Amino acid sequence: MNSIIAIIVIFGALVFFHELGHLLLAKRAGILCREFAIGFGPKIFSMKKGETVYTIRLLPLGGFVRMAGEDPENIDLKPGHRIGLLLNPDNKVKKIVVNRKINYPDAKIITVEAADLEHKLVIKGYESEEGPLEVYDVSKKCHYVMDGQEYQIAPYDRQFGSKSLWDRFLAIFAGPFMNFLLAFVILAAFGLMYGSPVNQAIIGGVAENGAAAEAGLQTGDKIINIDGQSINSWDEFTEVIQQHPSQEITFTVERNDKTLELPITPQERPNYKGETEGVIGVGYQTEFSILGSIKYGFDTTIEYTKLIVFGLGQLVTGAISIDNLSGPVGIYSYTDQAAKEGLAVLLRWGALLSINLGIINLLPLPALDGGRLIFIAIEGLRGKPIDPQKESLVHFIGFAFLMLLMLVVTWNDIQKFFLN
Structure with a gap:
């Protein structure tokens, strides 16, 4: 579990x-972000906040953010379409109902003559065959209703x-x-x-059965030099070891105010590049x-x-x-x-x-x-x-x-x- x-x-x-x-x-x-989804496939959770619907989907193989304009917008009002319009207090269209059966009593039913929902944000149409051509301004936050689902339109600048x-x-x-x-x-x-890690050449731990343990290196030992080469940091220490796989090298270490010399032969192992490098089985000190x-x-x-x-x-x-x-x-x-x-x-x-x-x-x-x-x-x-x-x-x-x-x-x- x-x-x-x-x-x-x-x-x-x-x-x-x-x-x-x-x-x-x-x-x-x-940019208008329609959906923020974790997973793919059928929705198992959905919540709308602001303009965006947040969903969790069945297949946990990734996720997506559906931005307006990345894919073609799925509304296309063509001449002859019969639609319903709901207006806001500013007399702008706040909702477009595109289903054949319009269940909004307050909707103004028109037949579309022309529509631009991206740039000019207008809908032109007739309420009746004998009536005049009406022009309706569309709110930038207008929604359209299709198959019972509401979608916010995306003007071009969104x-x-x-x-x-x-x-x-x-x-x-x-x-x-x-x-x-x-x-x-x-x-x-x-x-x-x-x-x-502390970038000092001080042994923080010794692995069992490693070359360091076999040579007698102990936790707390400070490395002074290797084969006469002065060692001032952990990075220098590991670099020298890596360069000498299967080659005996002499460590000069400080332990309890005493100086010791320990011959150690690093073991071989491949690094991530596939090259052979030396290791002795020690860890760094931490802070x-x-x-x-x-x-x-x-x-x-x-x-x-x-x-x-x-x-x-x-x-x-x-x-x-x-x-x-x-x-x-x-x-x-x-x-x-x-x-x-x-x-x-x-x-x-x-x-x-x-x-x-x-x-x-x-x-x-x-x-x-x-x-x-x-x-x-x-x-x-x-x-x-x-x-x-x-x-x-x-x-x-x-x-x-x-x-x-x-x-x-x-x-x-x-x-x-x-x-x-």
């Missing part, structure tokens, strides 16, 4: 903060495409950025809870400070980012196979394992997932945030936007390929975790 709760909380937080970034920057730019390149860039980029920010906050909180935790959150966020980007590079070059990718099933399984390891492991895993989500969304692929940013960049270079229908088609095809990839990866996960 605890693992299930952890999975829900982590995935919910990753998607929530990603979509919150889109929502906040879109609203800041004046649509995504009407905003500057910079505003649109920020509205899209804010989603991935929030994932990096969330990772930083999680890791900084980890530093506050469990301590952040509990706000500034130290902030630095730890920042440094570790950068470290995880480099790790993921390098892995993606290996995938592109073919150094690693697509079989090594994990989809929702694999991520759920790994999150379950992290939850069983305890809060410390779960926090770091959540931060890694958040960074991974941010990076994946920034890839220049259709249907992802990175793909949308590419279209914005192309528009900036061309000086005019790409045909919205062509852009929508590209994103649709890209989304289809992503879903196909998701199915392949999910099948690999099922085989890996359940059929082997």
Whole structure:
């Protein structure tokens, strides 16, 4: 049960903060945001606040913010349409009823002659065949009713495409950025809870059966030099060790005001680049400070980012196979394992997932945030936007390929975790 709760909380937080970034920057730019959704598929919860409907949907595979103008508006009043109009005290149209059966006694029924709900915000029509042509001004916050559902119209100045390149860039980029920010906050909180590393060459812990333990290195030992090379920080200390896999090196350490020399042979292990490096099985000292935790959150966020980007590079070059990718099933399984390891492991895993989500969304692929940013960049270079229908088609095809990839990866996960 605890693992299930952890999975829900982590995935919910990753998607929530990603979509919150889109929502906040879109609203800041004046874009009408129709829906803020966590998940896909049928709605299981819905609440409207202001202009936006907040929903939780059945399939926990992501989320979205539906901005006006990203997709074609689903109202088109053509000549001959019979509609009902409700007016506000300023005699402007506040509601348009487009159903054939209009159940609003106060509605003014007209036959449409012409309508512009984006720029001029007017509806022209006749109450009867013999009557004069009437012109009705439309409120910017006018709603239309279709099949019992109300939708707010989106004048052009409230649509995504009407905003500057910079505003649109920020509205899209804010989603991935929030994932990096969330990772930083999680890791900084980890530093506050469990301590952040002190950049001094002082041993904070010694692993059993490691090279350091076998050589007699102890917690609290201060490293003075290695093979005569002066050591002034933990970073220098680890760098020297990594450069000497399977090579004996002599540590000069200070312990209880005494100086000792300990020969140690670092063991070999592959790093994230696939290269061999040395390790001796020791941990750094930690401290509990706000500034130290902030630095730890920042440094570790950068470290995880480099790790993921390098892995993606290996995938592109073919150094690693697509079989090594994990989809929702694999991520759920790994999150379950992290939850069983305890809060410390779960926090770091959540931060890694958040960074991974941010990076994946920034890839220049259709249907992802990175793909949308590419279209914005192309528009900036061309000086005019790409045909919205062509852009929508590209994103649709890209989304289809992503879903196909998701199915392949999910099948690999099922085989890996359940059929082997």
